[in-house]
Amino acid sequence: MVIAILATYACSNDEARSPVINSNDFTQKITLGNAHLDKSPLVTQHLFPLADLVENVQQSVVSISVDIVSRGRFFDFTDEGSGTGIIISNDGYIVTNYHVIQNTSDIEVSISDGRNYSAEIVGLDVLTDLAVIKIEADNLSTIKFGESRALRPGDWVFTIGNALGLRGGPSVTFGIISGVGRTVQTERGDLYDMIQTDAAINQGNSGGPLVNDEGEVIGINTAVYSxxxxxxxSVSSSVAQPVINSLIKEGKVTRPLIGLRGMNTTSTISKRYDLGVAEGIFVTQISPNGPADNGKLKVGDVITAINGTPTPTMSKFLPLLWGYDVGDVVTVTYISEKSPLVTEIILDVRP
Incomplete structure (x- = not known):
């Protein structure tokens, strides 16, 4: 399923809005017959003190307003957009989405007590749709990040964000984890290890937190299907945290390069090429004289593990690879012409 890019910041100009996902795949309606939801223990029981958690978390959630410059043939036009951010340090570092602040000439941040600040861009990362900005302030309320790897479908979560740029404070929505480890295809590239939720993520919520029942951020809201x-x-916290740290320290994210292109091994691909393996990364291209080439990998091989960690899909392979540093030596387990092999590859720097 291909997803055109999605962005959930609000903007007064329809053409200036980053397009949301369009899909015709979801057409079946589900009707609950005689469900008696009002008597359901899942509805009547207070599963966690939501209002108390919201009160604590919203102190670390900010509204972001931006001026968006659109290039015309003869003139440049400035429009207004809005999004959400999360305070991650008491001295003013804030994480949001890349698409919230791209092409902007001015960023204004409003914190929970009503004070407004101008913000500067610290760093951007297109591959994860994340950005860090900074305001000159201190003694700000921050929020703890939780472990997204522990999430299971059915876990309760809530979101807070500047939905539609509405005045009067942030909007709160509530739901569950619908899926984990999703790959979302966008016009800027694939987003990996994404969290799927049924908690409403509306325009303006981009960059806001997805919060668990402990009041911890386990995702950064990014996308919706229209x-x-x-x-x-939402971008999972396990993906977001190292990116945020790199943006603060270096203003960019330096990722290792393995020097190949690949795709998920499907049953169709496995049968067509007689691979003898059901899952893994099917190598479709090798960069000449790159790390994979030097490690003797070739087109048609199937990578099944890195340093002993299975790589059944690209959504597992790339985040795992990005967890290593440039210059690291990794042991790659792979299948070549139905034979299990192992090679060592020295990771290079991604340009």
Whole structure:
């Protein structure tokens, strides 16, 4: 399923809005017959003190307003957009989405007590749709990041964000984890290890937190389907945290390069090429004289593990690879012409 890019910041100009996902795949309606939801223990029981958690978390959630410059043939036009951010340090570092502040000439941040600040861009990362900005302030309230790897479908979560740029404070929505480890295809590239939730993520919520029942951020809201209700996506905290740290320290993210292109091994691909393996990364291209080439990998091989960690899909392979440093030596387990092999590869720097 291909997803055109999605962005959930609000903007007064329809053409200036980053397009949301369009899908015709979700057409079936589900009707609950005689469900008696009012008597359901899942509805009547207070599963966690939501209002108390919201009160604590919203102190670390900010509204972001931006001036968006659109290039015309003869003139440049400035429009207004809005998004959400999360305070991650008491001295003013804030994480949000890349698409919230791209092409902007001015960023204004409003914190929970009503004070407004101008913000400067610290660093951007297109591959994860994340950005860090900074305001000159101190003694700010921050929020703890939780472990997204422990999430399971059905876990309760809530979101807070500057939905539609509405005045009067942030909007709160509530739902569950619908899926984990999703790959979301966008016009800027694939987003990996995404969290799927049915908690409403509306325009303006981009960059806001997806919060667990402990009041911890386990995702950063990024995407929605326009063609279906209850399908939104967040960048997982396990992906976001190292990116945020790199942006603060270096203003960019330096990722290792393995020097190959690949795709998920499907049953169709496995049968067509007689691979003898059901899953893994099917190598489709090798960069000449690159790390994979030097490690003797070739087109048609199937990578099954890195340093003993299985790589059944690209959504597992790339985040795992990005966890290593340039210059690291990794042991790659792979299948070549139905034979299991092992090679060592020295990771290079991604340009």
């Amino acid at each position: 063609g279906a209700q209850g399908i939104g996506f």
